[in-house]
Every structure is written in structure tokens, then in C-alpha cells.
Amino acid sequence: MKCDNDMIYLMHKYLDESLTEEEQRILGNHLQRCEECQEHFHELKRADTLASDKTGVTASSSFTNRVMSELPRNRKRTTWIQWFRHHPLVSAAAVFMLLMASGIFSAWNQEDQVTVSKQEGVVIEEGTVVVPEDITVEGDLVVRNGDLKVQGRVDGDVTLINGQLIEGDTSREATEGEELQAYVSGELNYVNQVFEWMWYHVRNFAEEVFSMGEESPE
Numbered sequence: 001m002k003c004d005n006d007m008i009y010l011m012h013k014y015l016d017e018s019l020t021e022e023e024q025r026i027l028g029n030h031l032q033r034c035e036e037c038q039e040h041f042h043e044l045k046r047a048d049t050l051a052s053d054k055t056g057v058t059a060s061s062s063f064t065n066r067v068m069s070e071l072p073r074n075r076k077r078t079t080w081i082q083w084f085r086h087h088p089l090v091s092a093a094a095v096f097m098l099l100m101a102s103g104i105f106s107a108w109n110q111e112d113q114v115t116v117s118k119q120e121g122v123v124i125e126e127g128t129v130v131v132p133e134d135i136t137v138e139g140d141l142v143v144r145n146g147d148l149k150v151q152g153r154v155d156g157d158v159t160l161i162n163g164q165l166i167e168g169d170t171s172r173e174a175t176e177g178e179e180l181q182a183y184v185s186g187e188l189n190y191v192n193q194v195f196e197w198m199w200y201h202v203r204n205f206a207e208e209v210f211s212m213g214e215e216s217p218e
Contacts, residue, residue, distance in 0.1 A: 003030070003037050011041050015048045040066070114146035121152075128166060131183075140186065150183040157186035 010027040013019045019027065031038050043062070114129065116122055121135035129143045131152040140156040141148075148158065149166040158165075165188065 003034055007037055011044055015044060112145055115144045117142035154184045158184050159189045161191040
């Protein structure tokens with residue numbers, strides 16, 4: 001309804017028989033000028049009469065539609081919330097990946113100590129992990145926050161996280177995936193960005209899950 005809600009309020013006061021003389025004058029003048037308010041006012045009076053009569057007569061359809069149209073409508077749920085509710089497994093996986101990424105990102109920012117996945121026979125000297133000449137590291141070697149110097153041999157892949165490979169007295173960054181046949185039987189991989197670090201963990205987690213599935217008895 002285009003008219004001021006004050007007019008609706010005065011109509012209801014009229015039905016309650018609580019209008020003042022001034023309010024009666026204002027309402028009367030407005031109804032003389034506004035046909036839409038006249039119709040609404042007559043519908044209110046008919047509804048009040050029917051309610052007082054208690055005969056169970058139904059209000060007019062136009063009045064019902066008008067009242068229903070003025071009621072506040074429920075807000076529609078956003079599409080993405082509905083989608084997540086209908087895909088609980090995907091929702092759970094998304095939450096898990098979000099929490100996992102958050103934890104990995106936090107660990108990336110907090111840790112700066114040199115760490116190595118294989119301790120036996122490996123030496124850490126001033127931020128550099130050294131594989132001595134007479135030592136062979138069995139399996140993959142992961143070095144974090146330090147450089148790597150291989151004087152012996154690594155039977156597996158080498159992953160350097162925030163570090164470089166040292167050959168002789170100088171460090172160099174070999175091509176990622178390069179096979180270093182002289183002292184590494186596998187490949188050399190670098191992880192020097194936080195997103196690479198997150199992908200590294202996600203990839204390892206996926207490999208562990210699939211390997212567990214293959215090992216489980218049928």
C-alpha cells in the first residue's frame with residue numbers, strides 16, 4: 001500500500017473505537033481522497049464484523065491475499081549453504097582440507113630449525129645437513145630449513161624445503177626432478193614456497209591413504 005502506515009494505524013484505532021476527534025477528522029479526509037484506502041478500510045470493517053459475528057464465514061480472498069502480501073517473507077537460504085547441506089561428504093572433506101592447510105601454514109611460519117628425516121649417520125653443521133662419504137642413506141631424505149651436502153649416497157629421492165644442494169664448496173639449485181646418479185638414486189625436489197609446502201603435505205597424505213587402501217585385505 002502506497003499510503004502512510006499512519007493511516008492503517010488510524011483504521012485499526014477506529015475499529016477499536018479509540019480514535020480521538022482530531023484523528024477521526026484526519027482519517028475521514030484521507031479516505032475521501034484515497035480510493036485504495038477506502039477499499040482497504042471497508043475490508044477491515046467487514047473482517048471485524050465477521051469476526052464479531054462468529055459464524056465462521058471466511059474473509060474475502062482479496063483481503064487474505066493483501067494481508068499475506070504484507071507479511072514479512074522468510075529469507076531464502078543462499079545457494080552455497082543449500083549445496084553443502086546436500087553434499088555432506090564433500091563439506092566434511094572441504095573443512096578437513098581447510099583445517100589441514102591452516103595447520104601447515106602455521107607450521108611454515110613458526111618453524112625455522114634445521115630438521116632432517118633420517119638421523120642415522122647424517123651430520124648437521126652450521127645449518128647444513130651433511131651425508132658423509134662412508135654413509136648411505138636408505139630411503140627418501142627430507143631436509144628442512146637447511147642446505148644439503150652429499151658426500152656419500154642417498155638411495156631414494158631428496159626433498160629440500162627452504163634449502164639448496166651444495167656441491168663442493170658452493171651451493172647450486174639443480175633442476176627440480178633432476179636425477180643425480182652420482183650420489184642420489186632418486187630425484188631432487190625443492191619446496192621453497194608456502195603453497196608448495198602445503199601441496200607437498202597434501203600429496204604425501206594422499207599417497208599414504210591410497211597405500212593403506214592397497215594394503216588392506218579384501
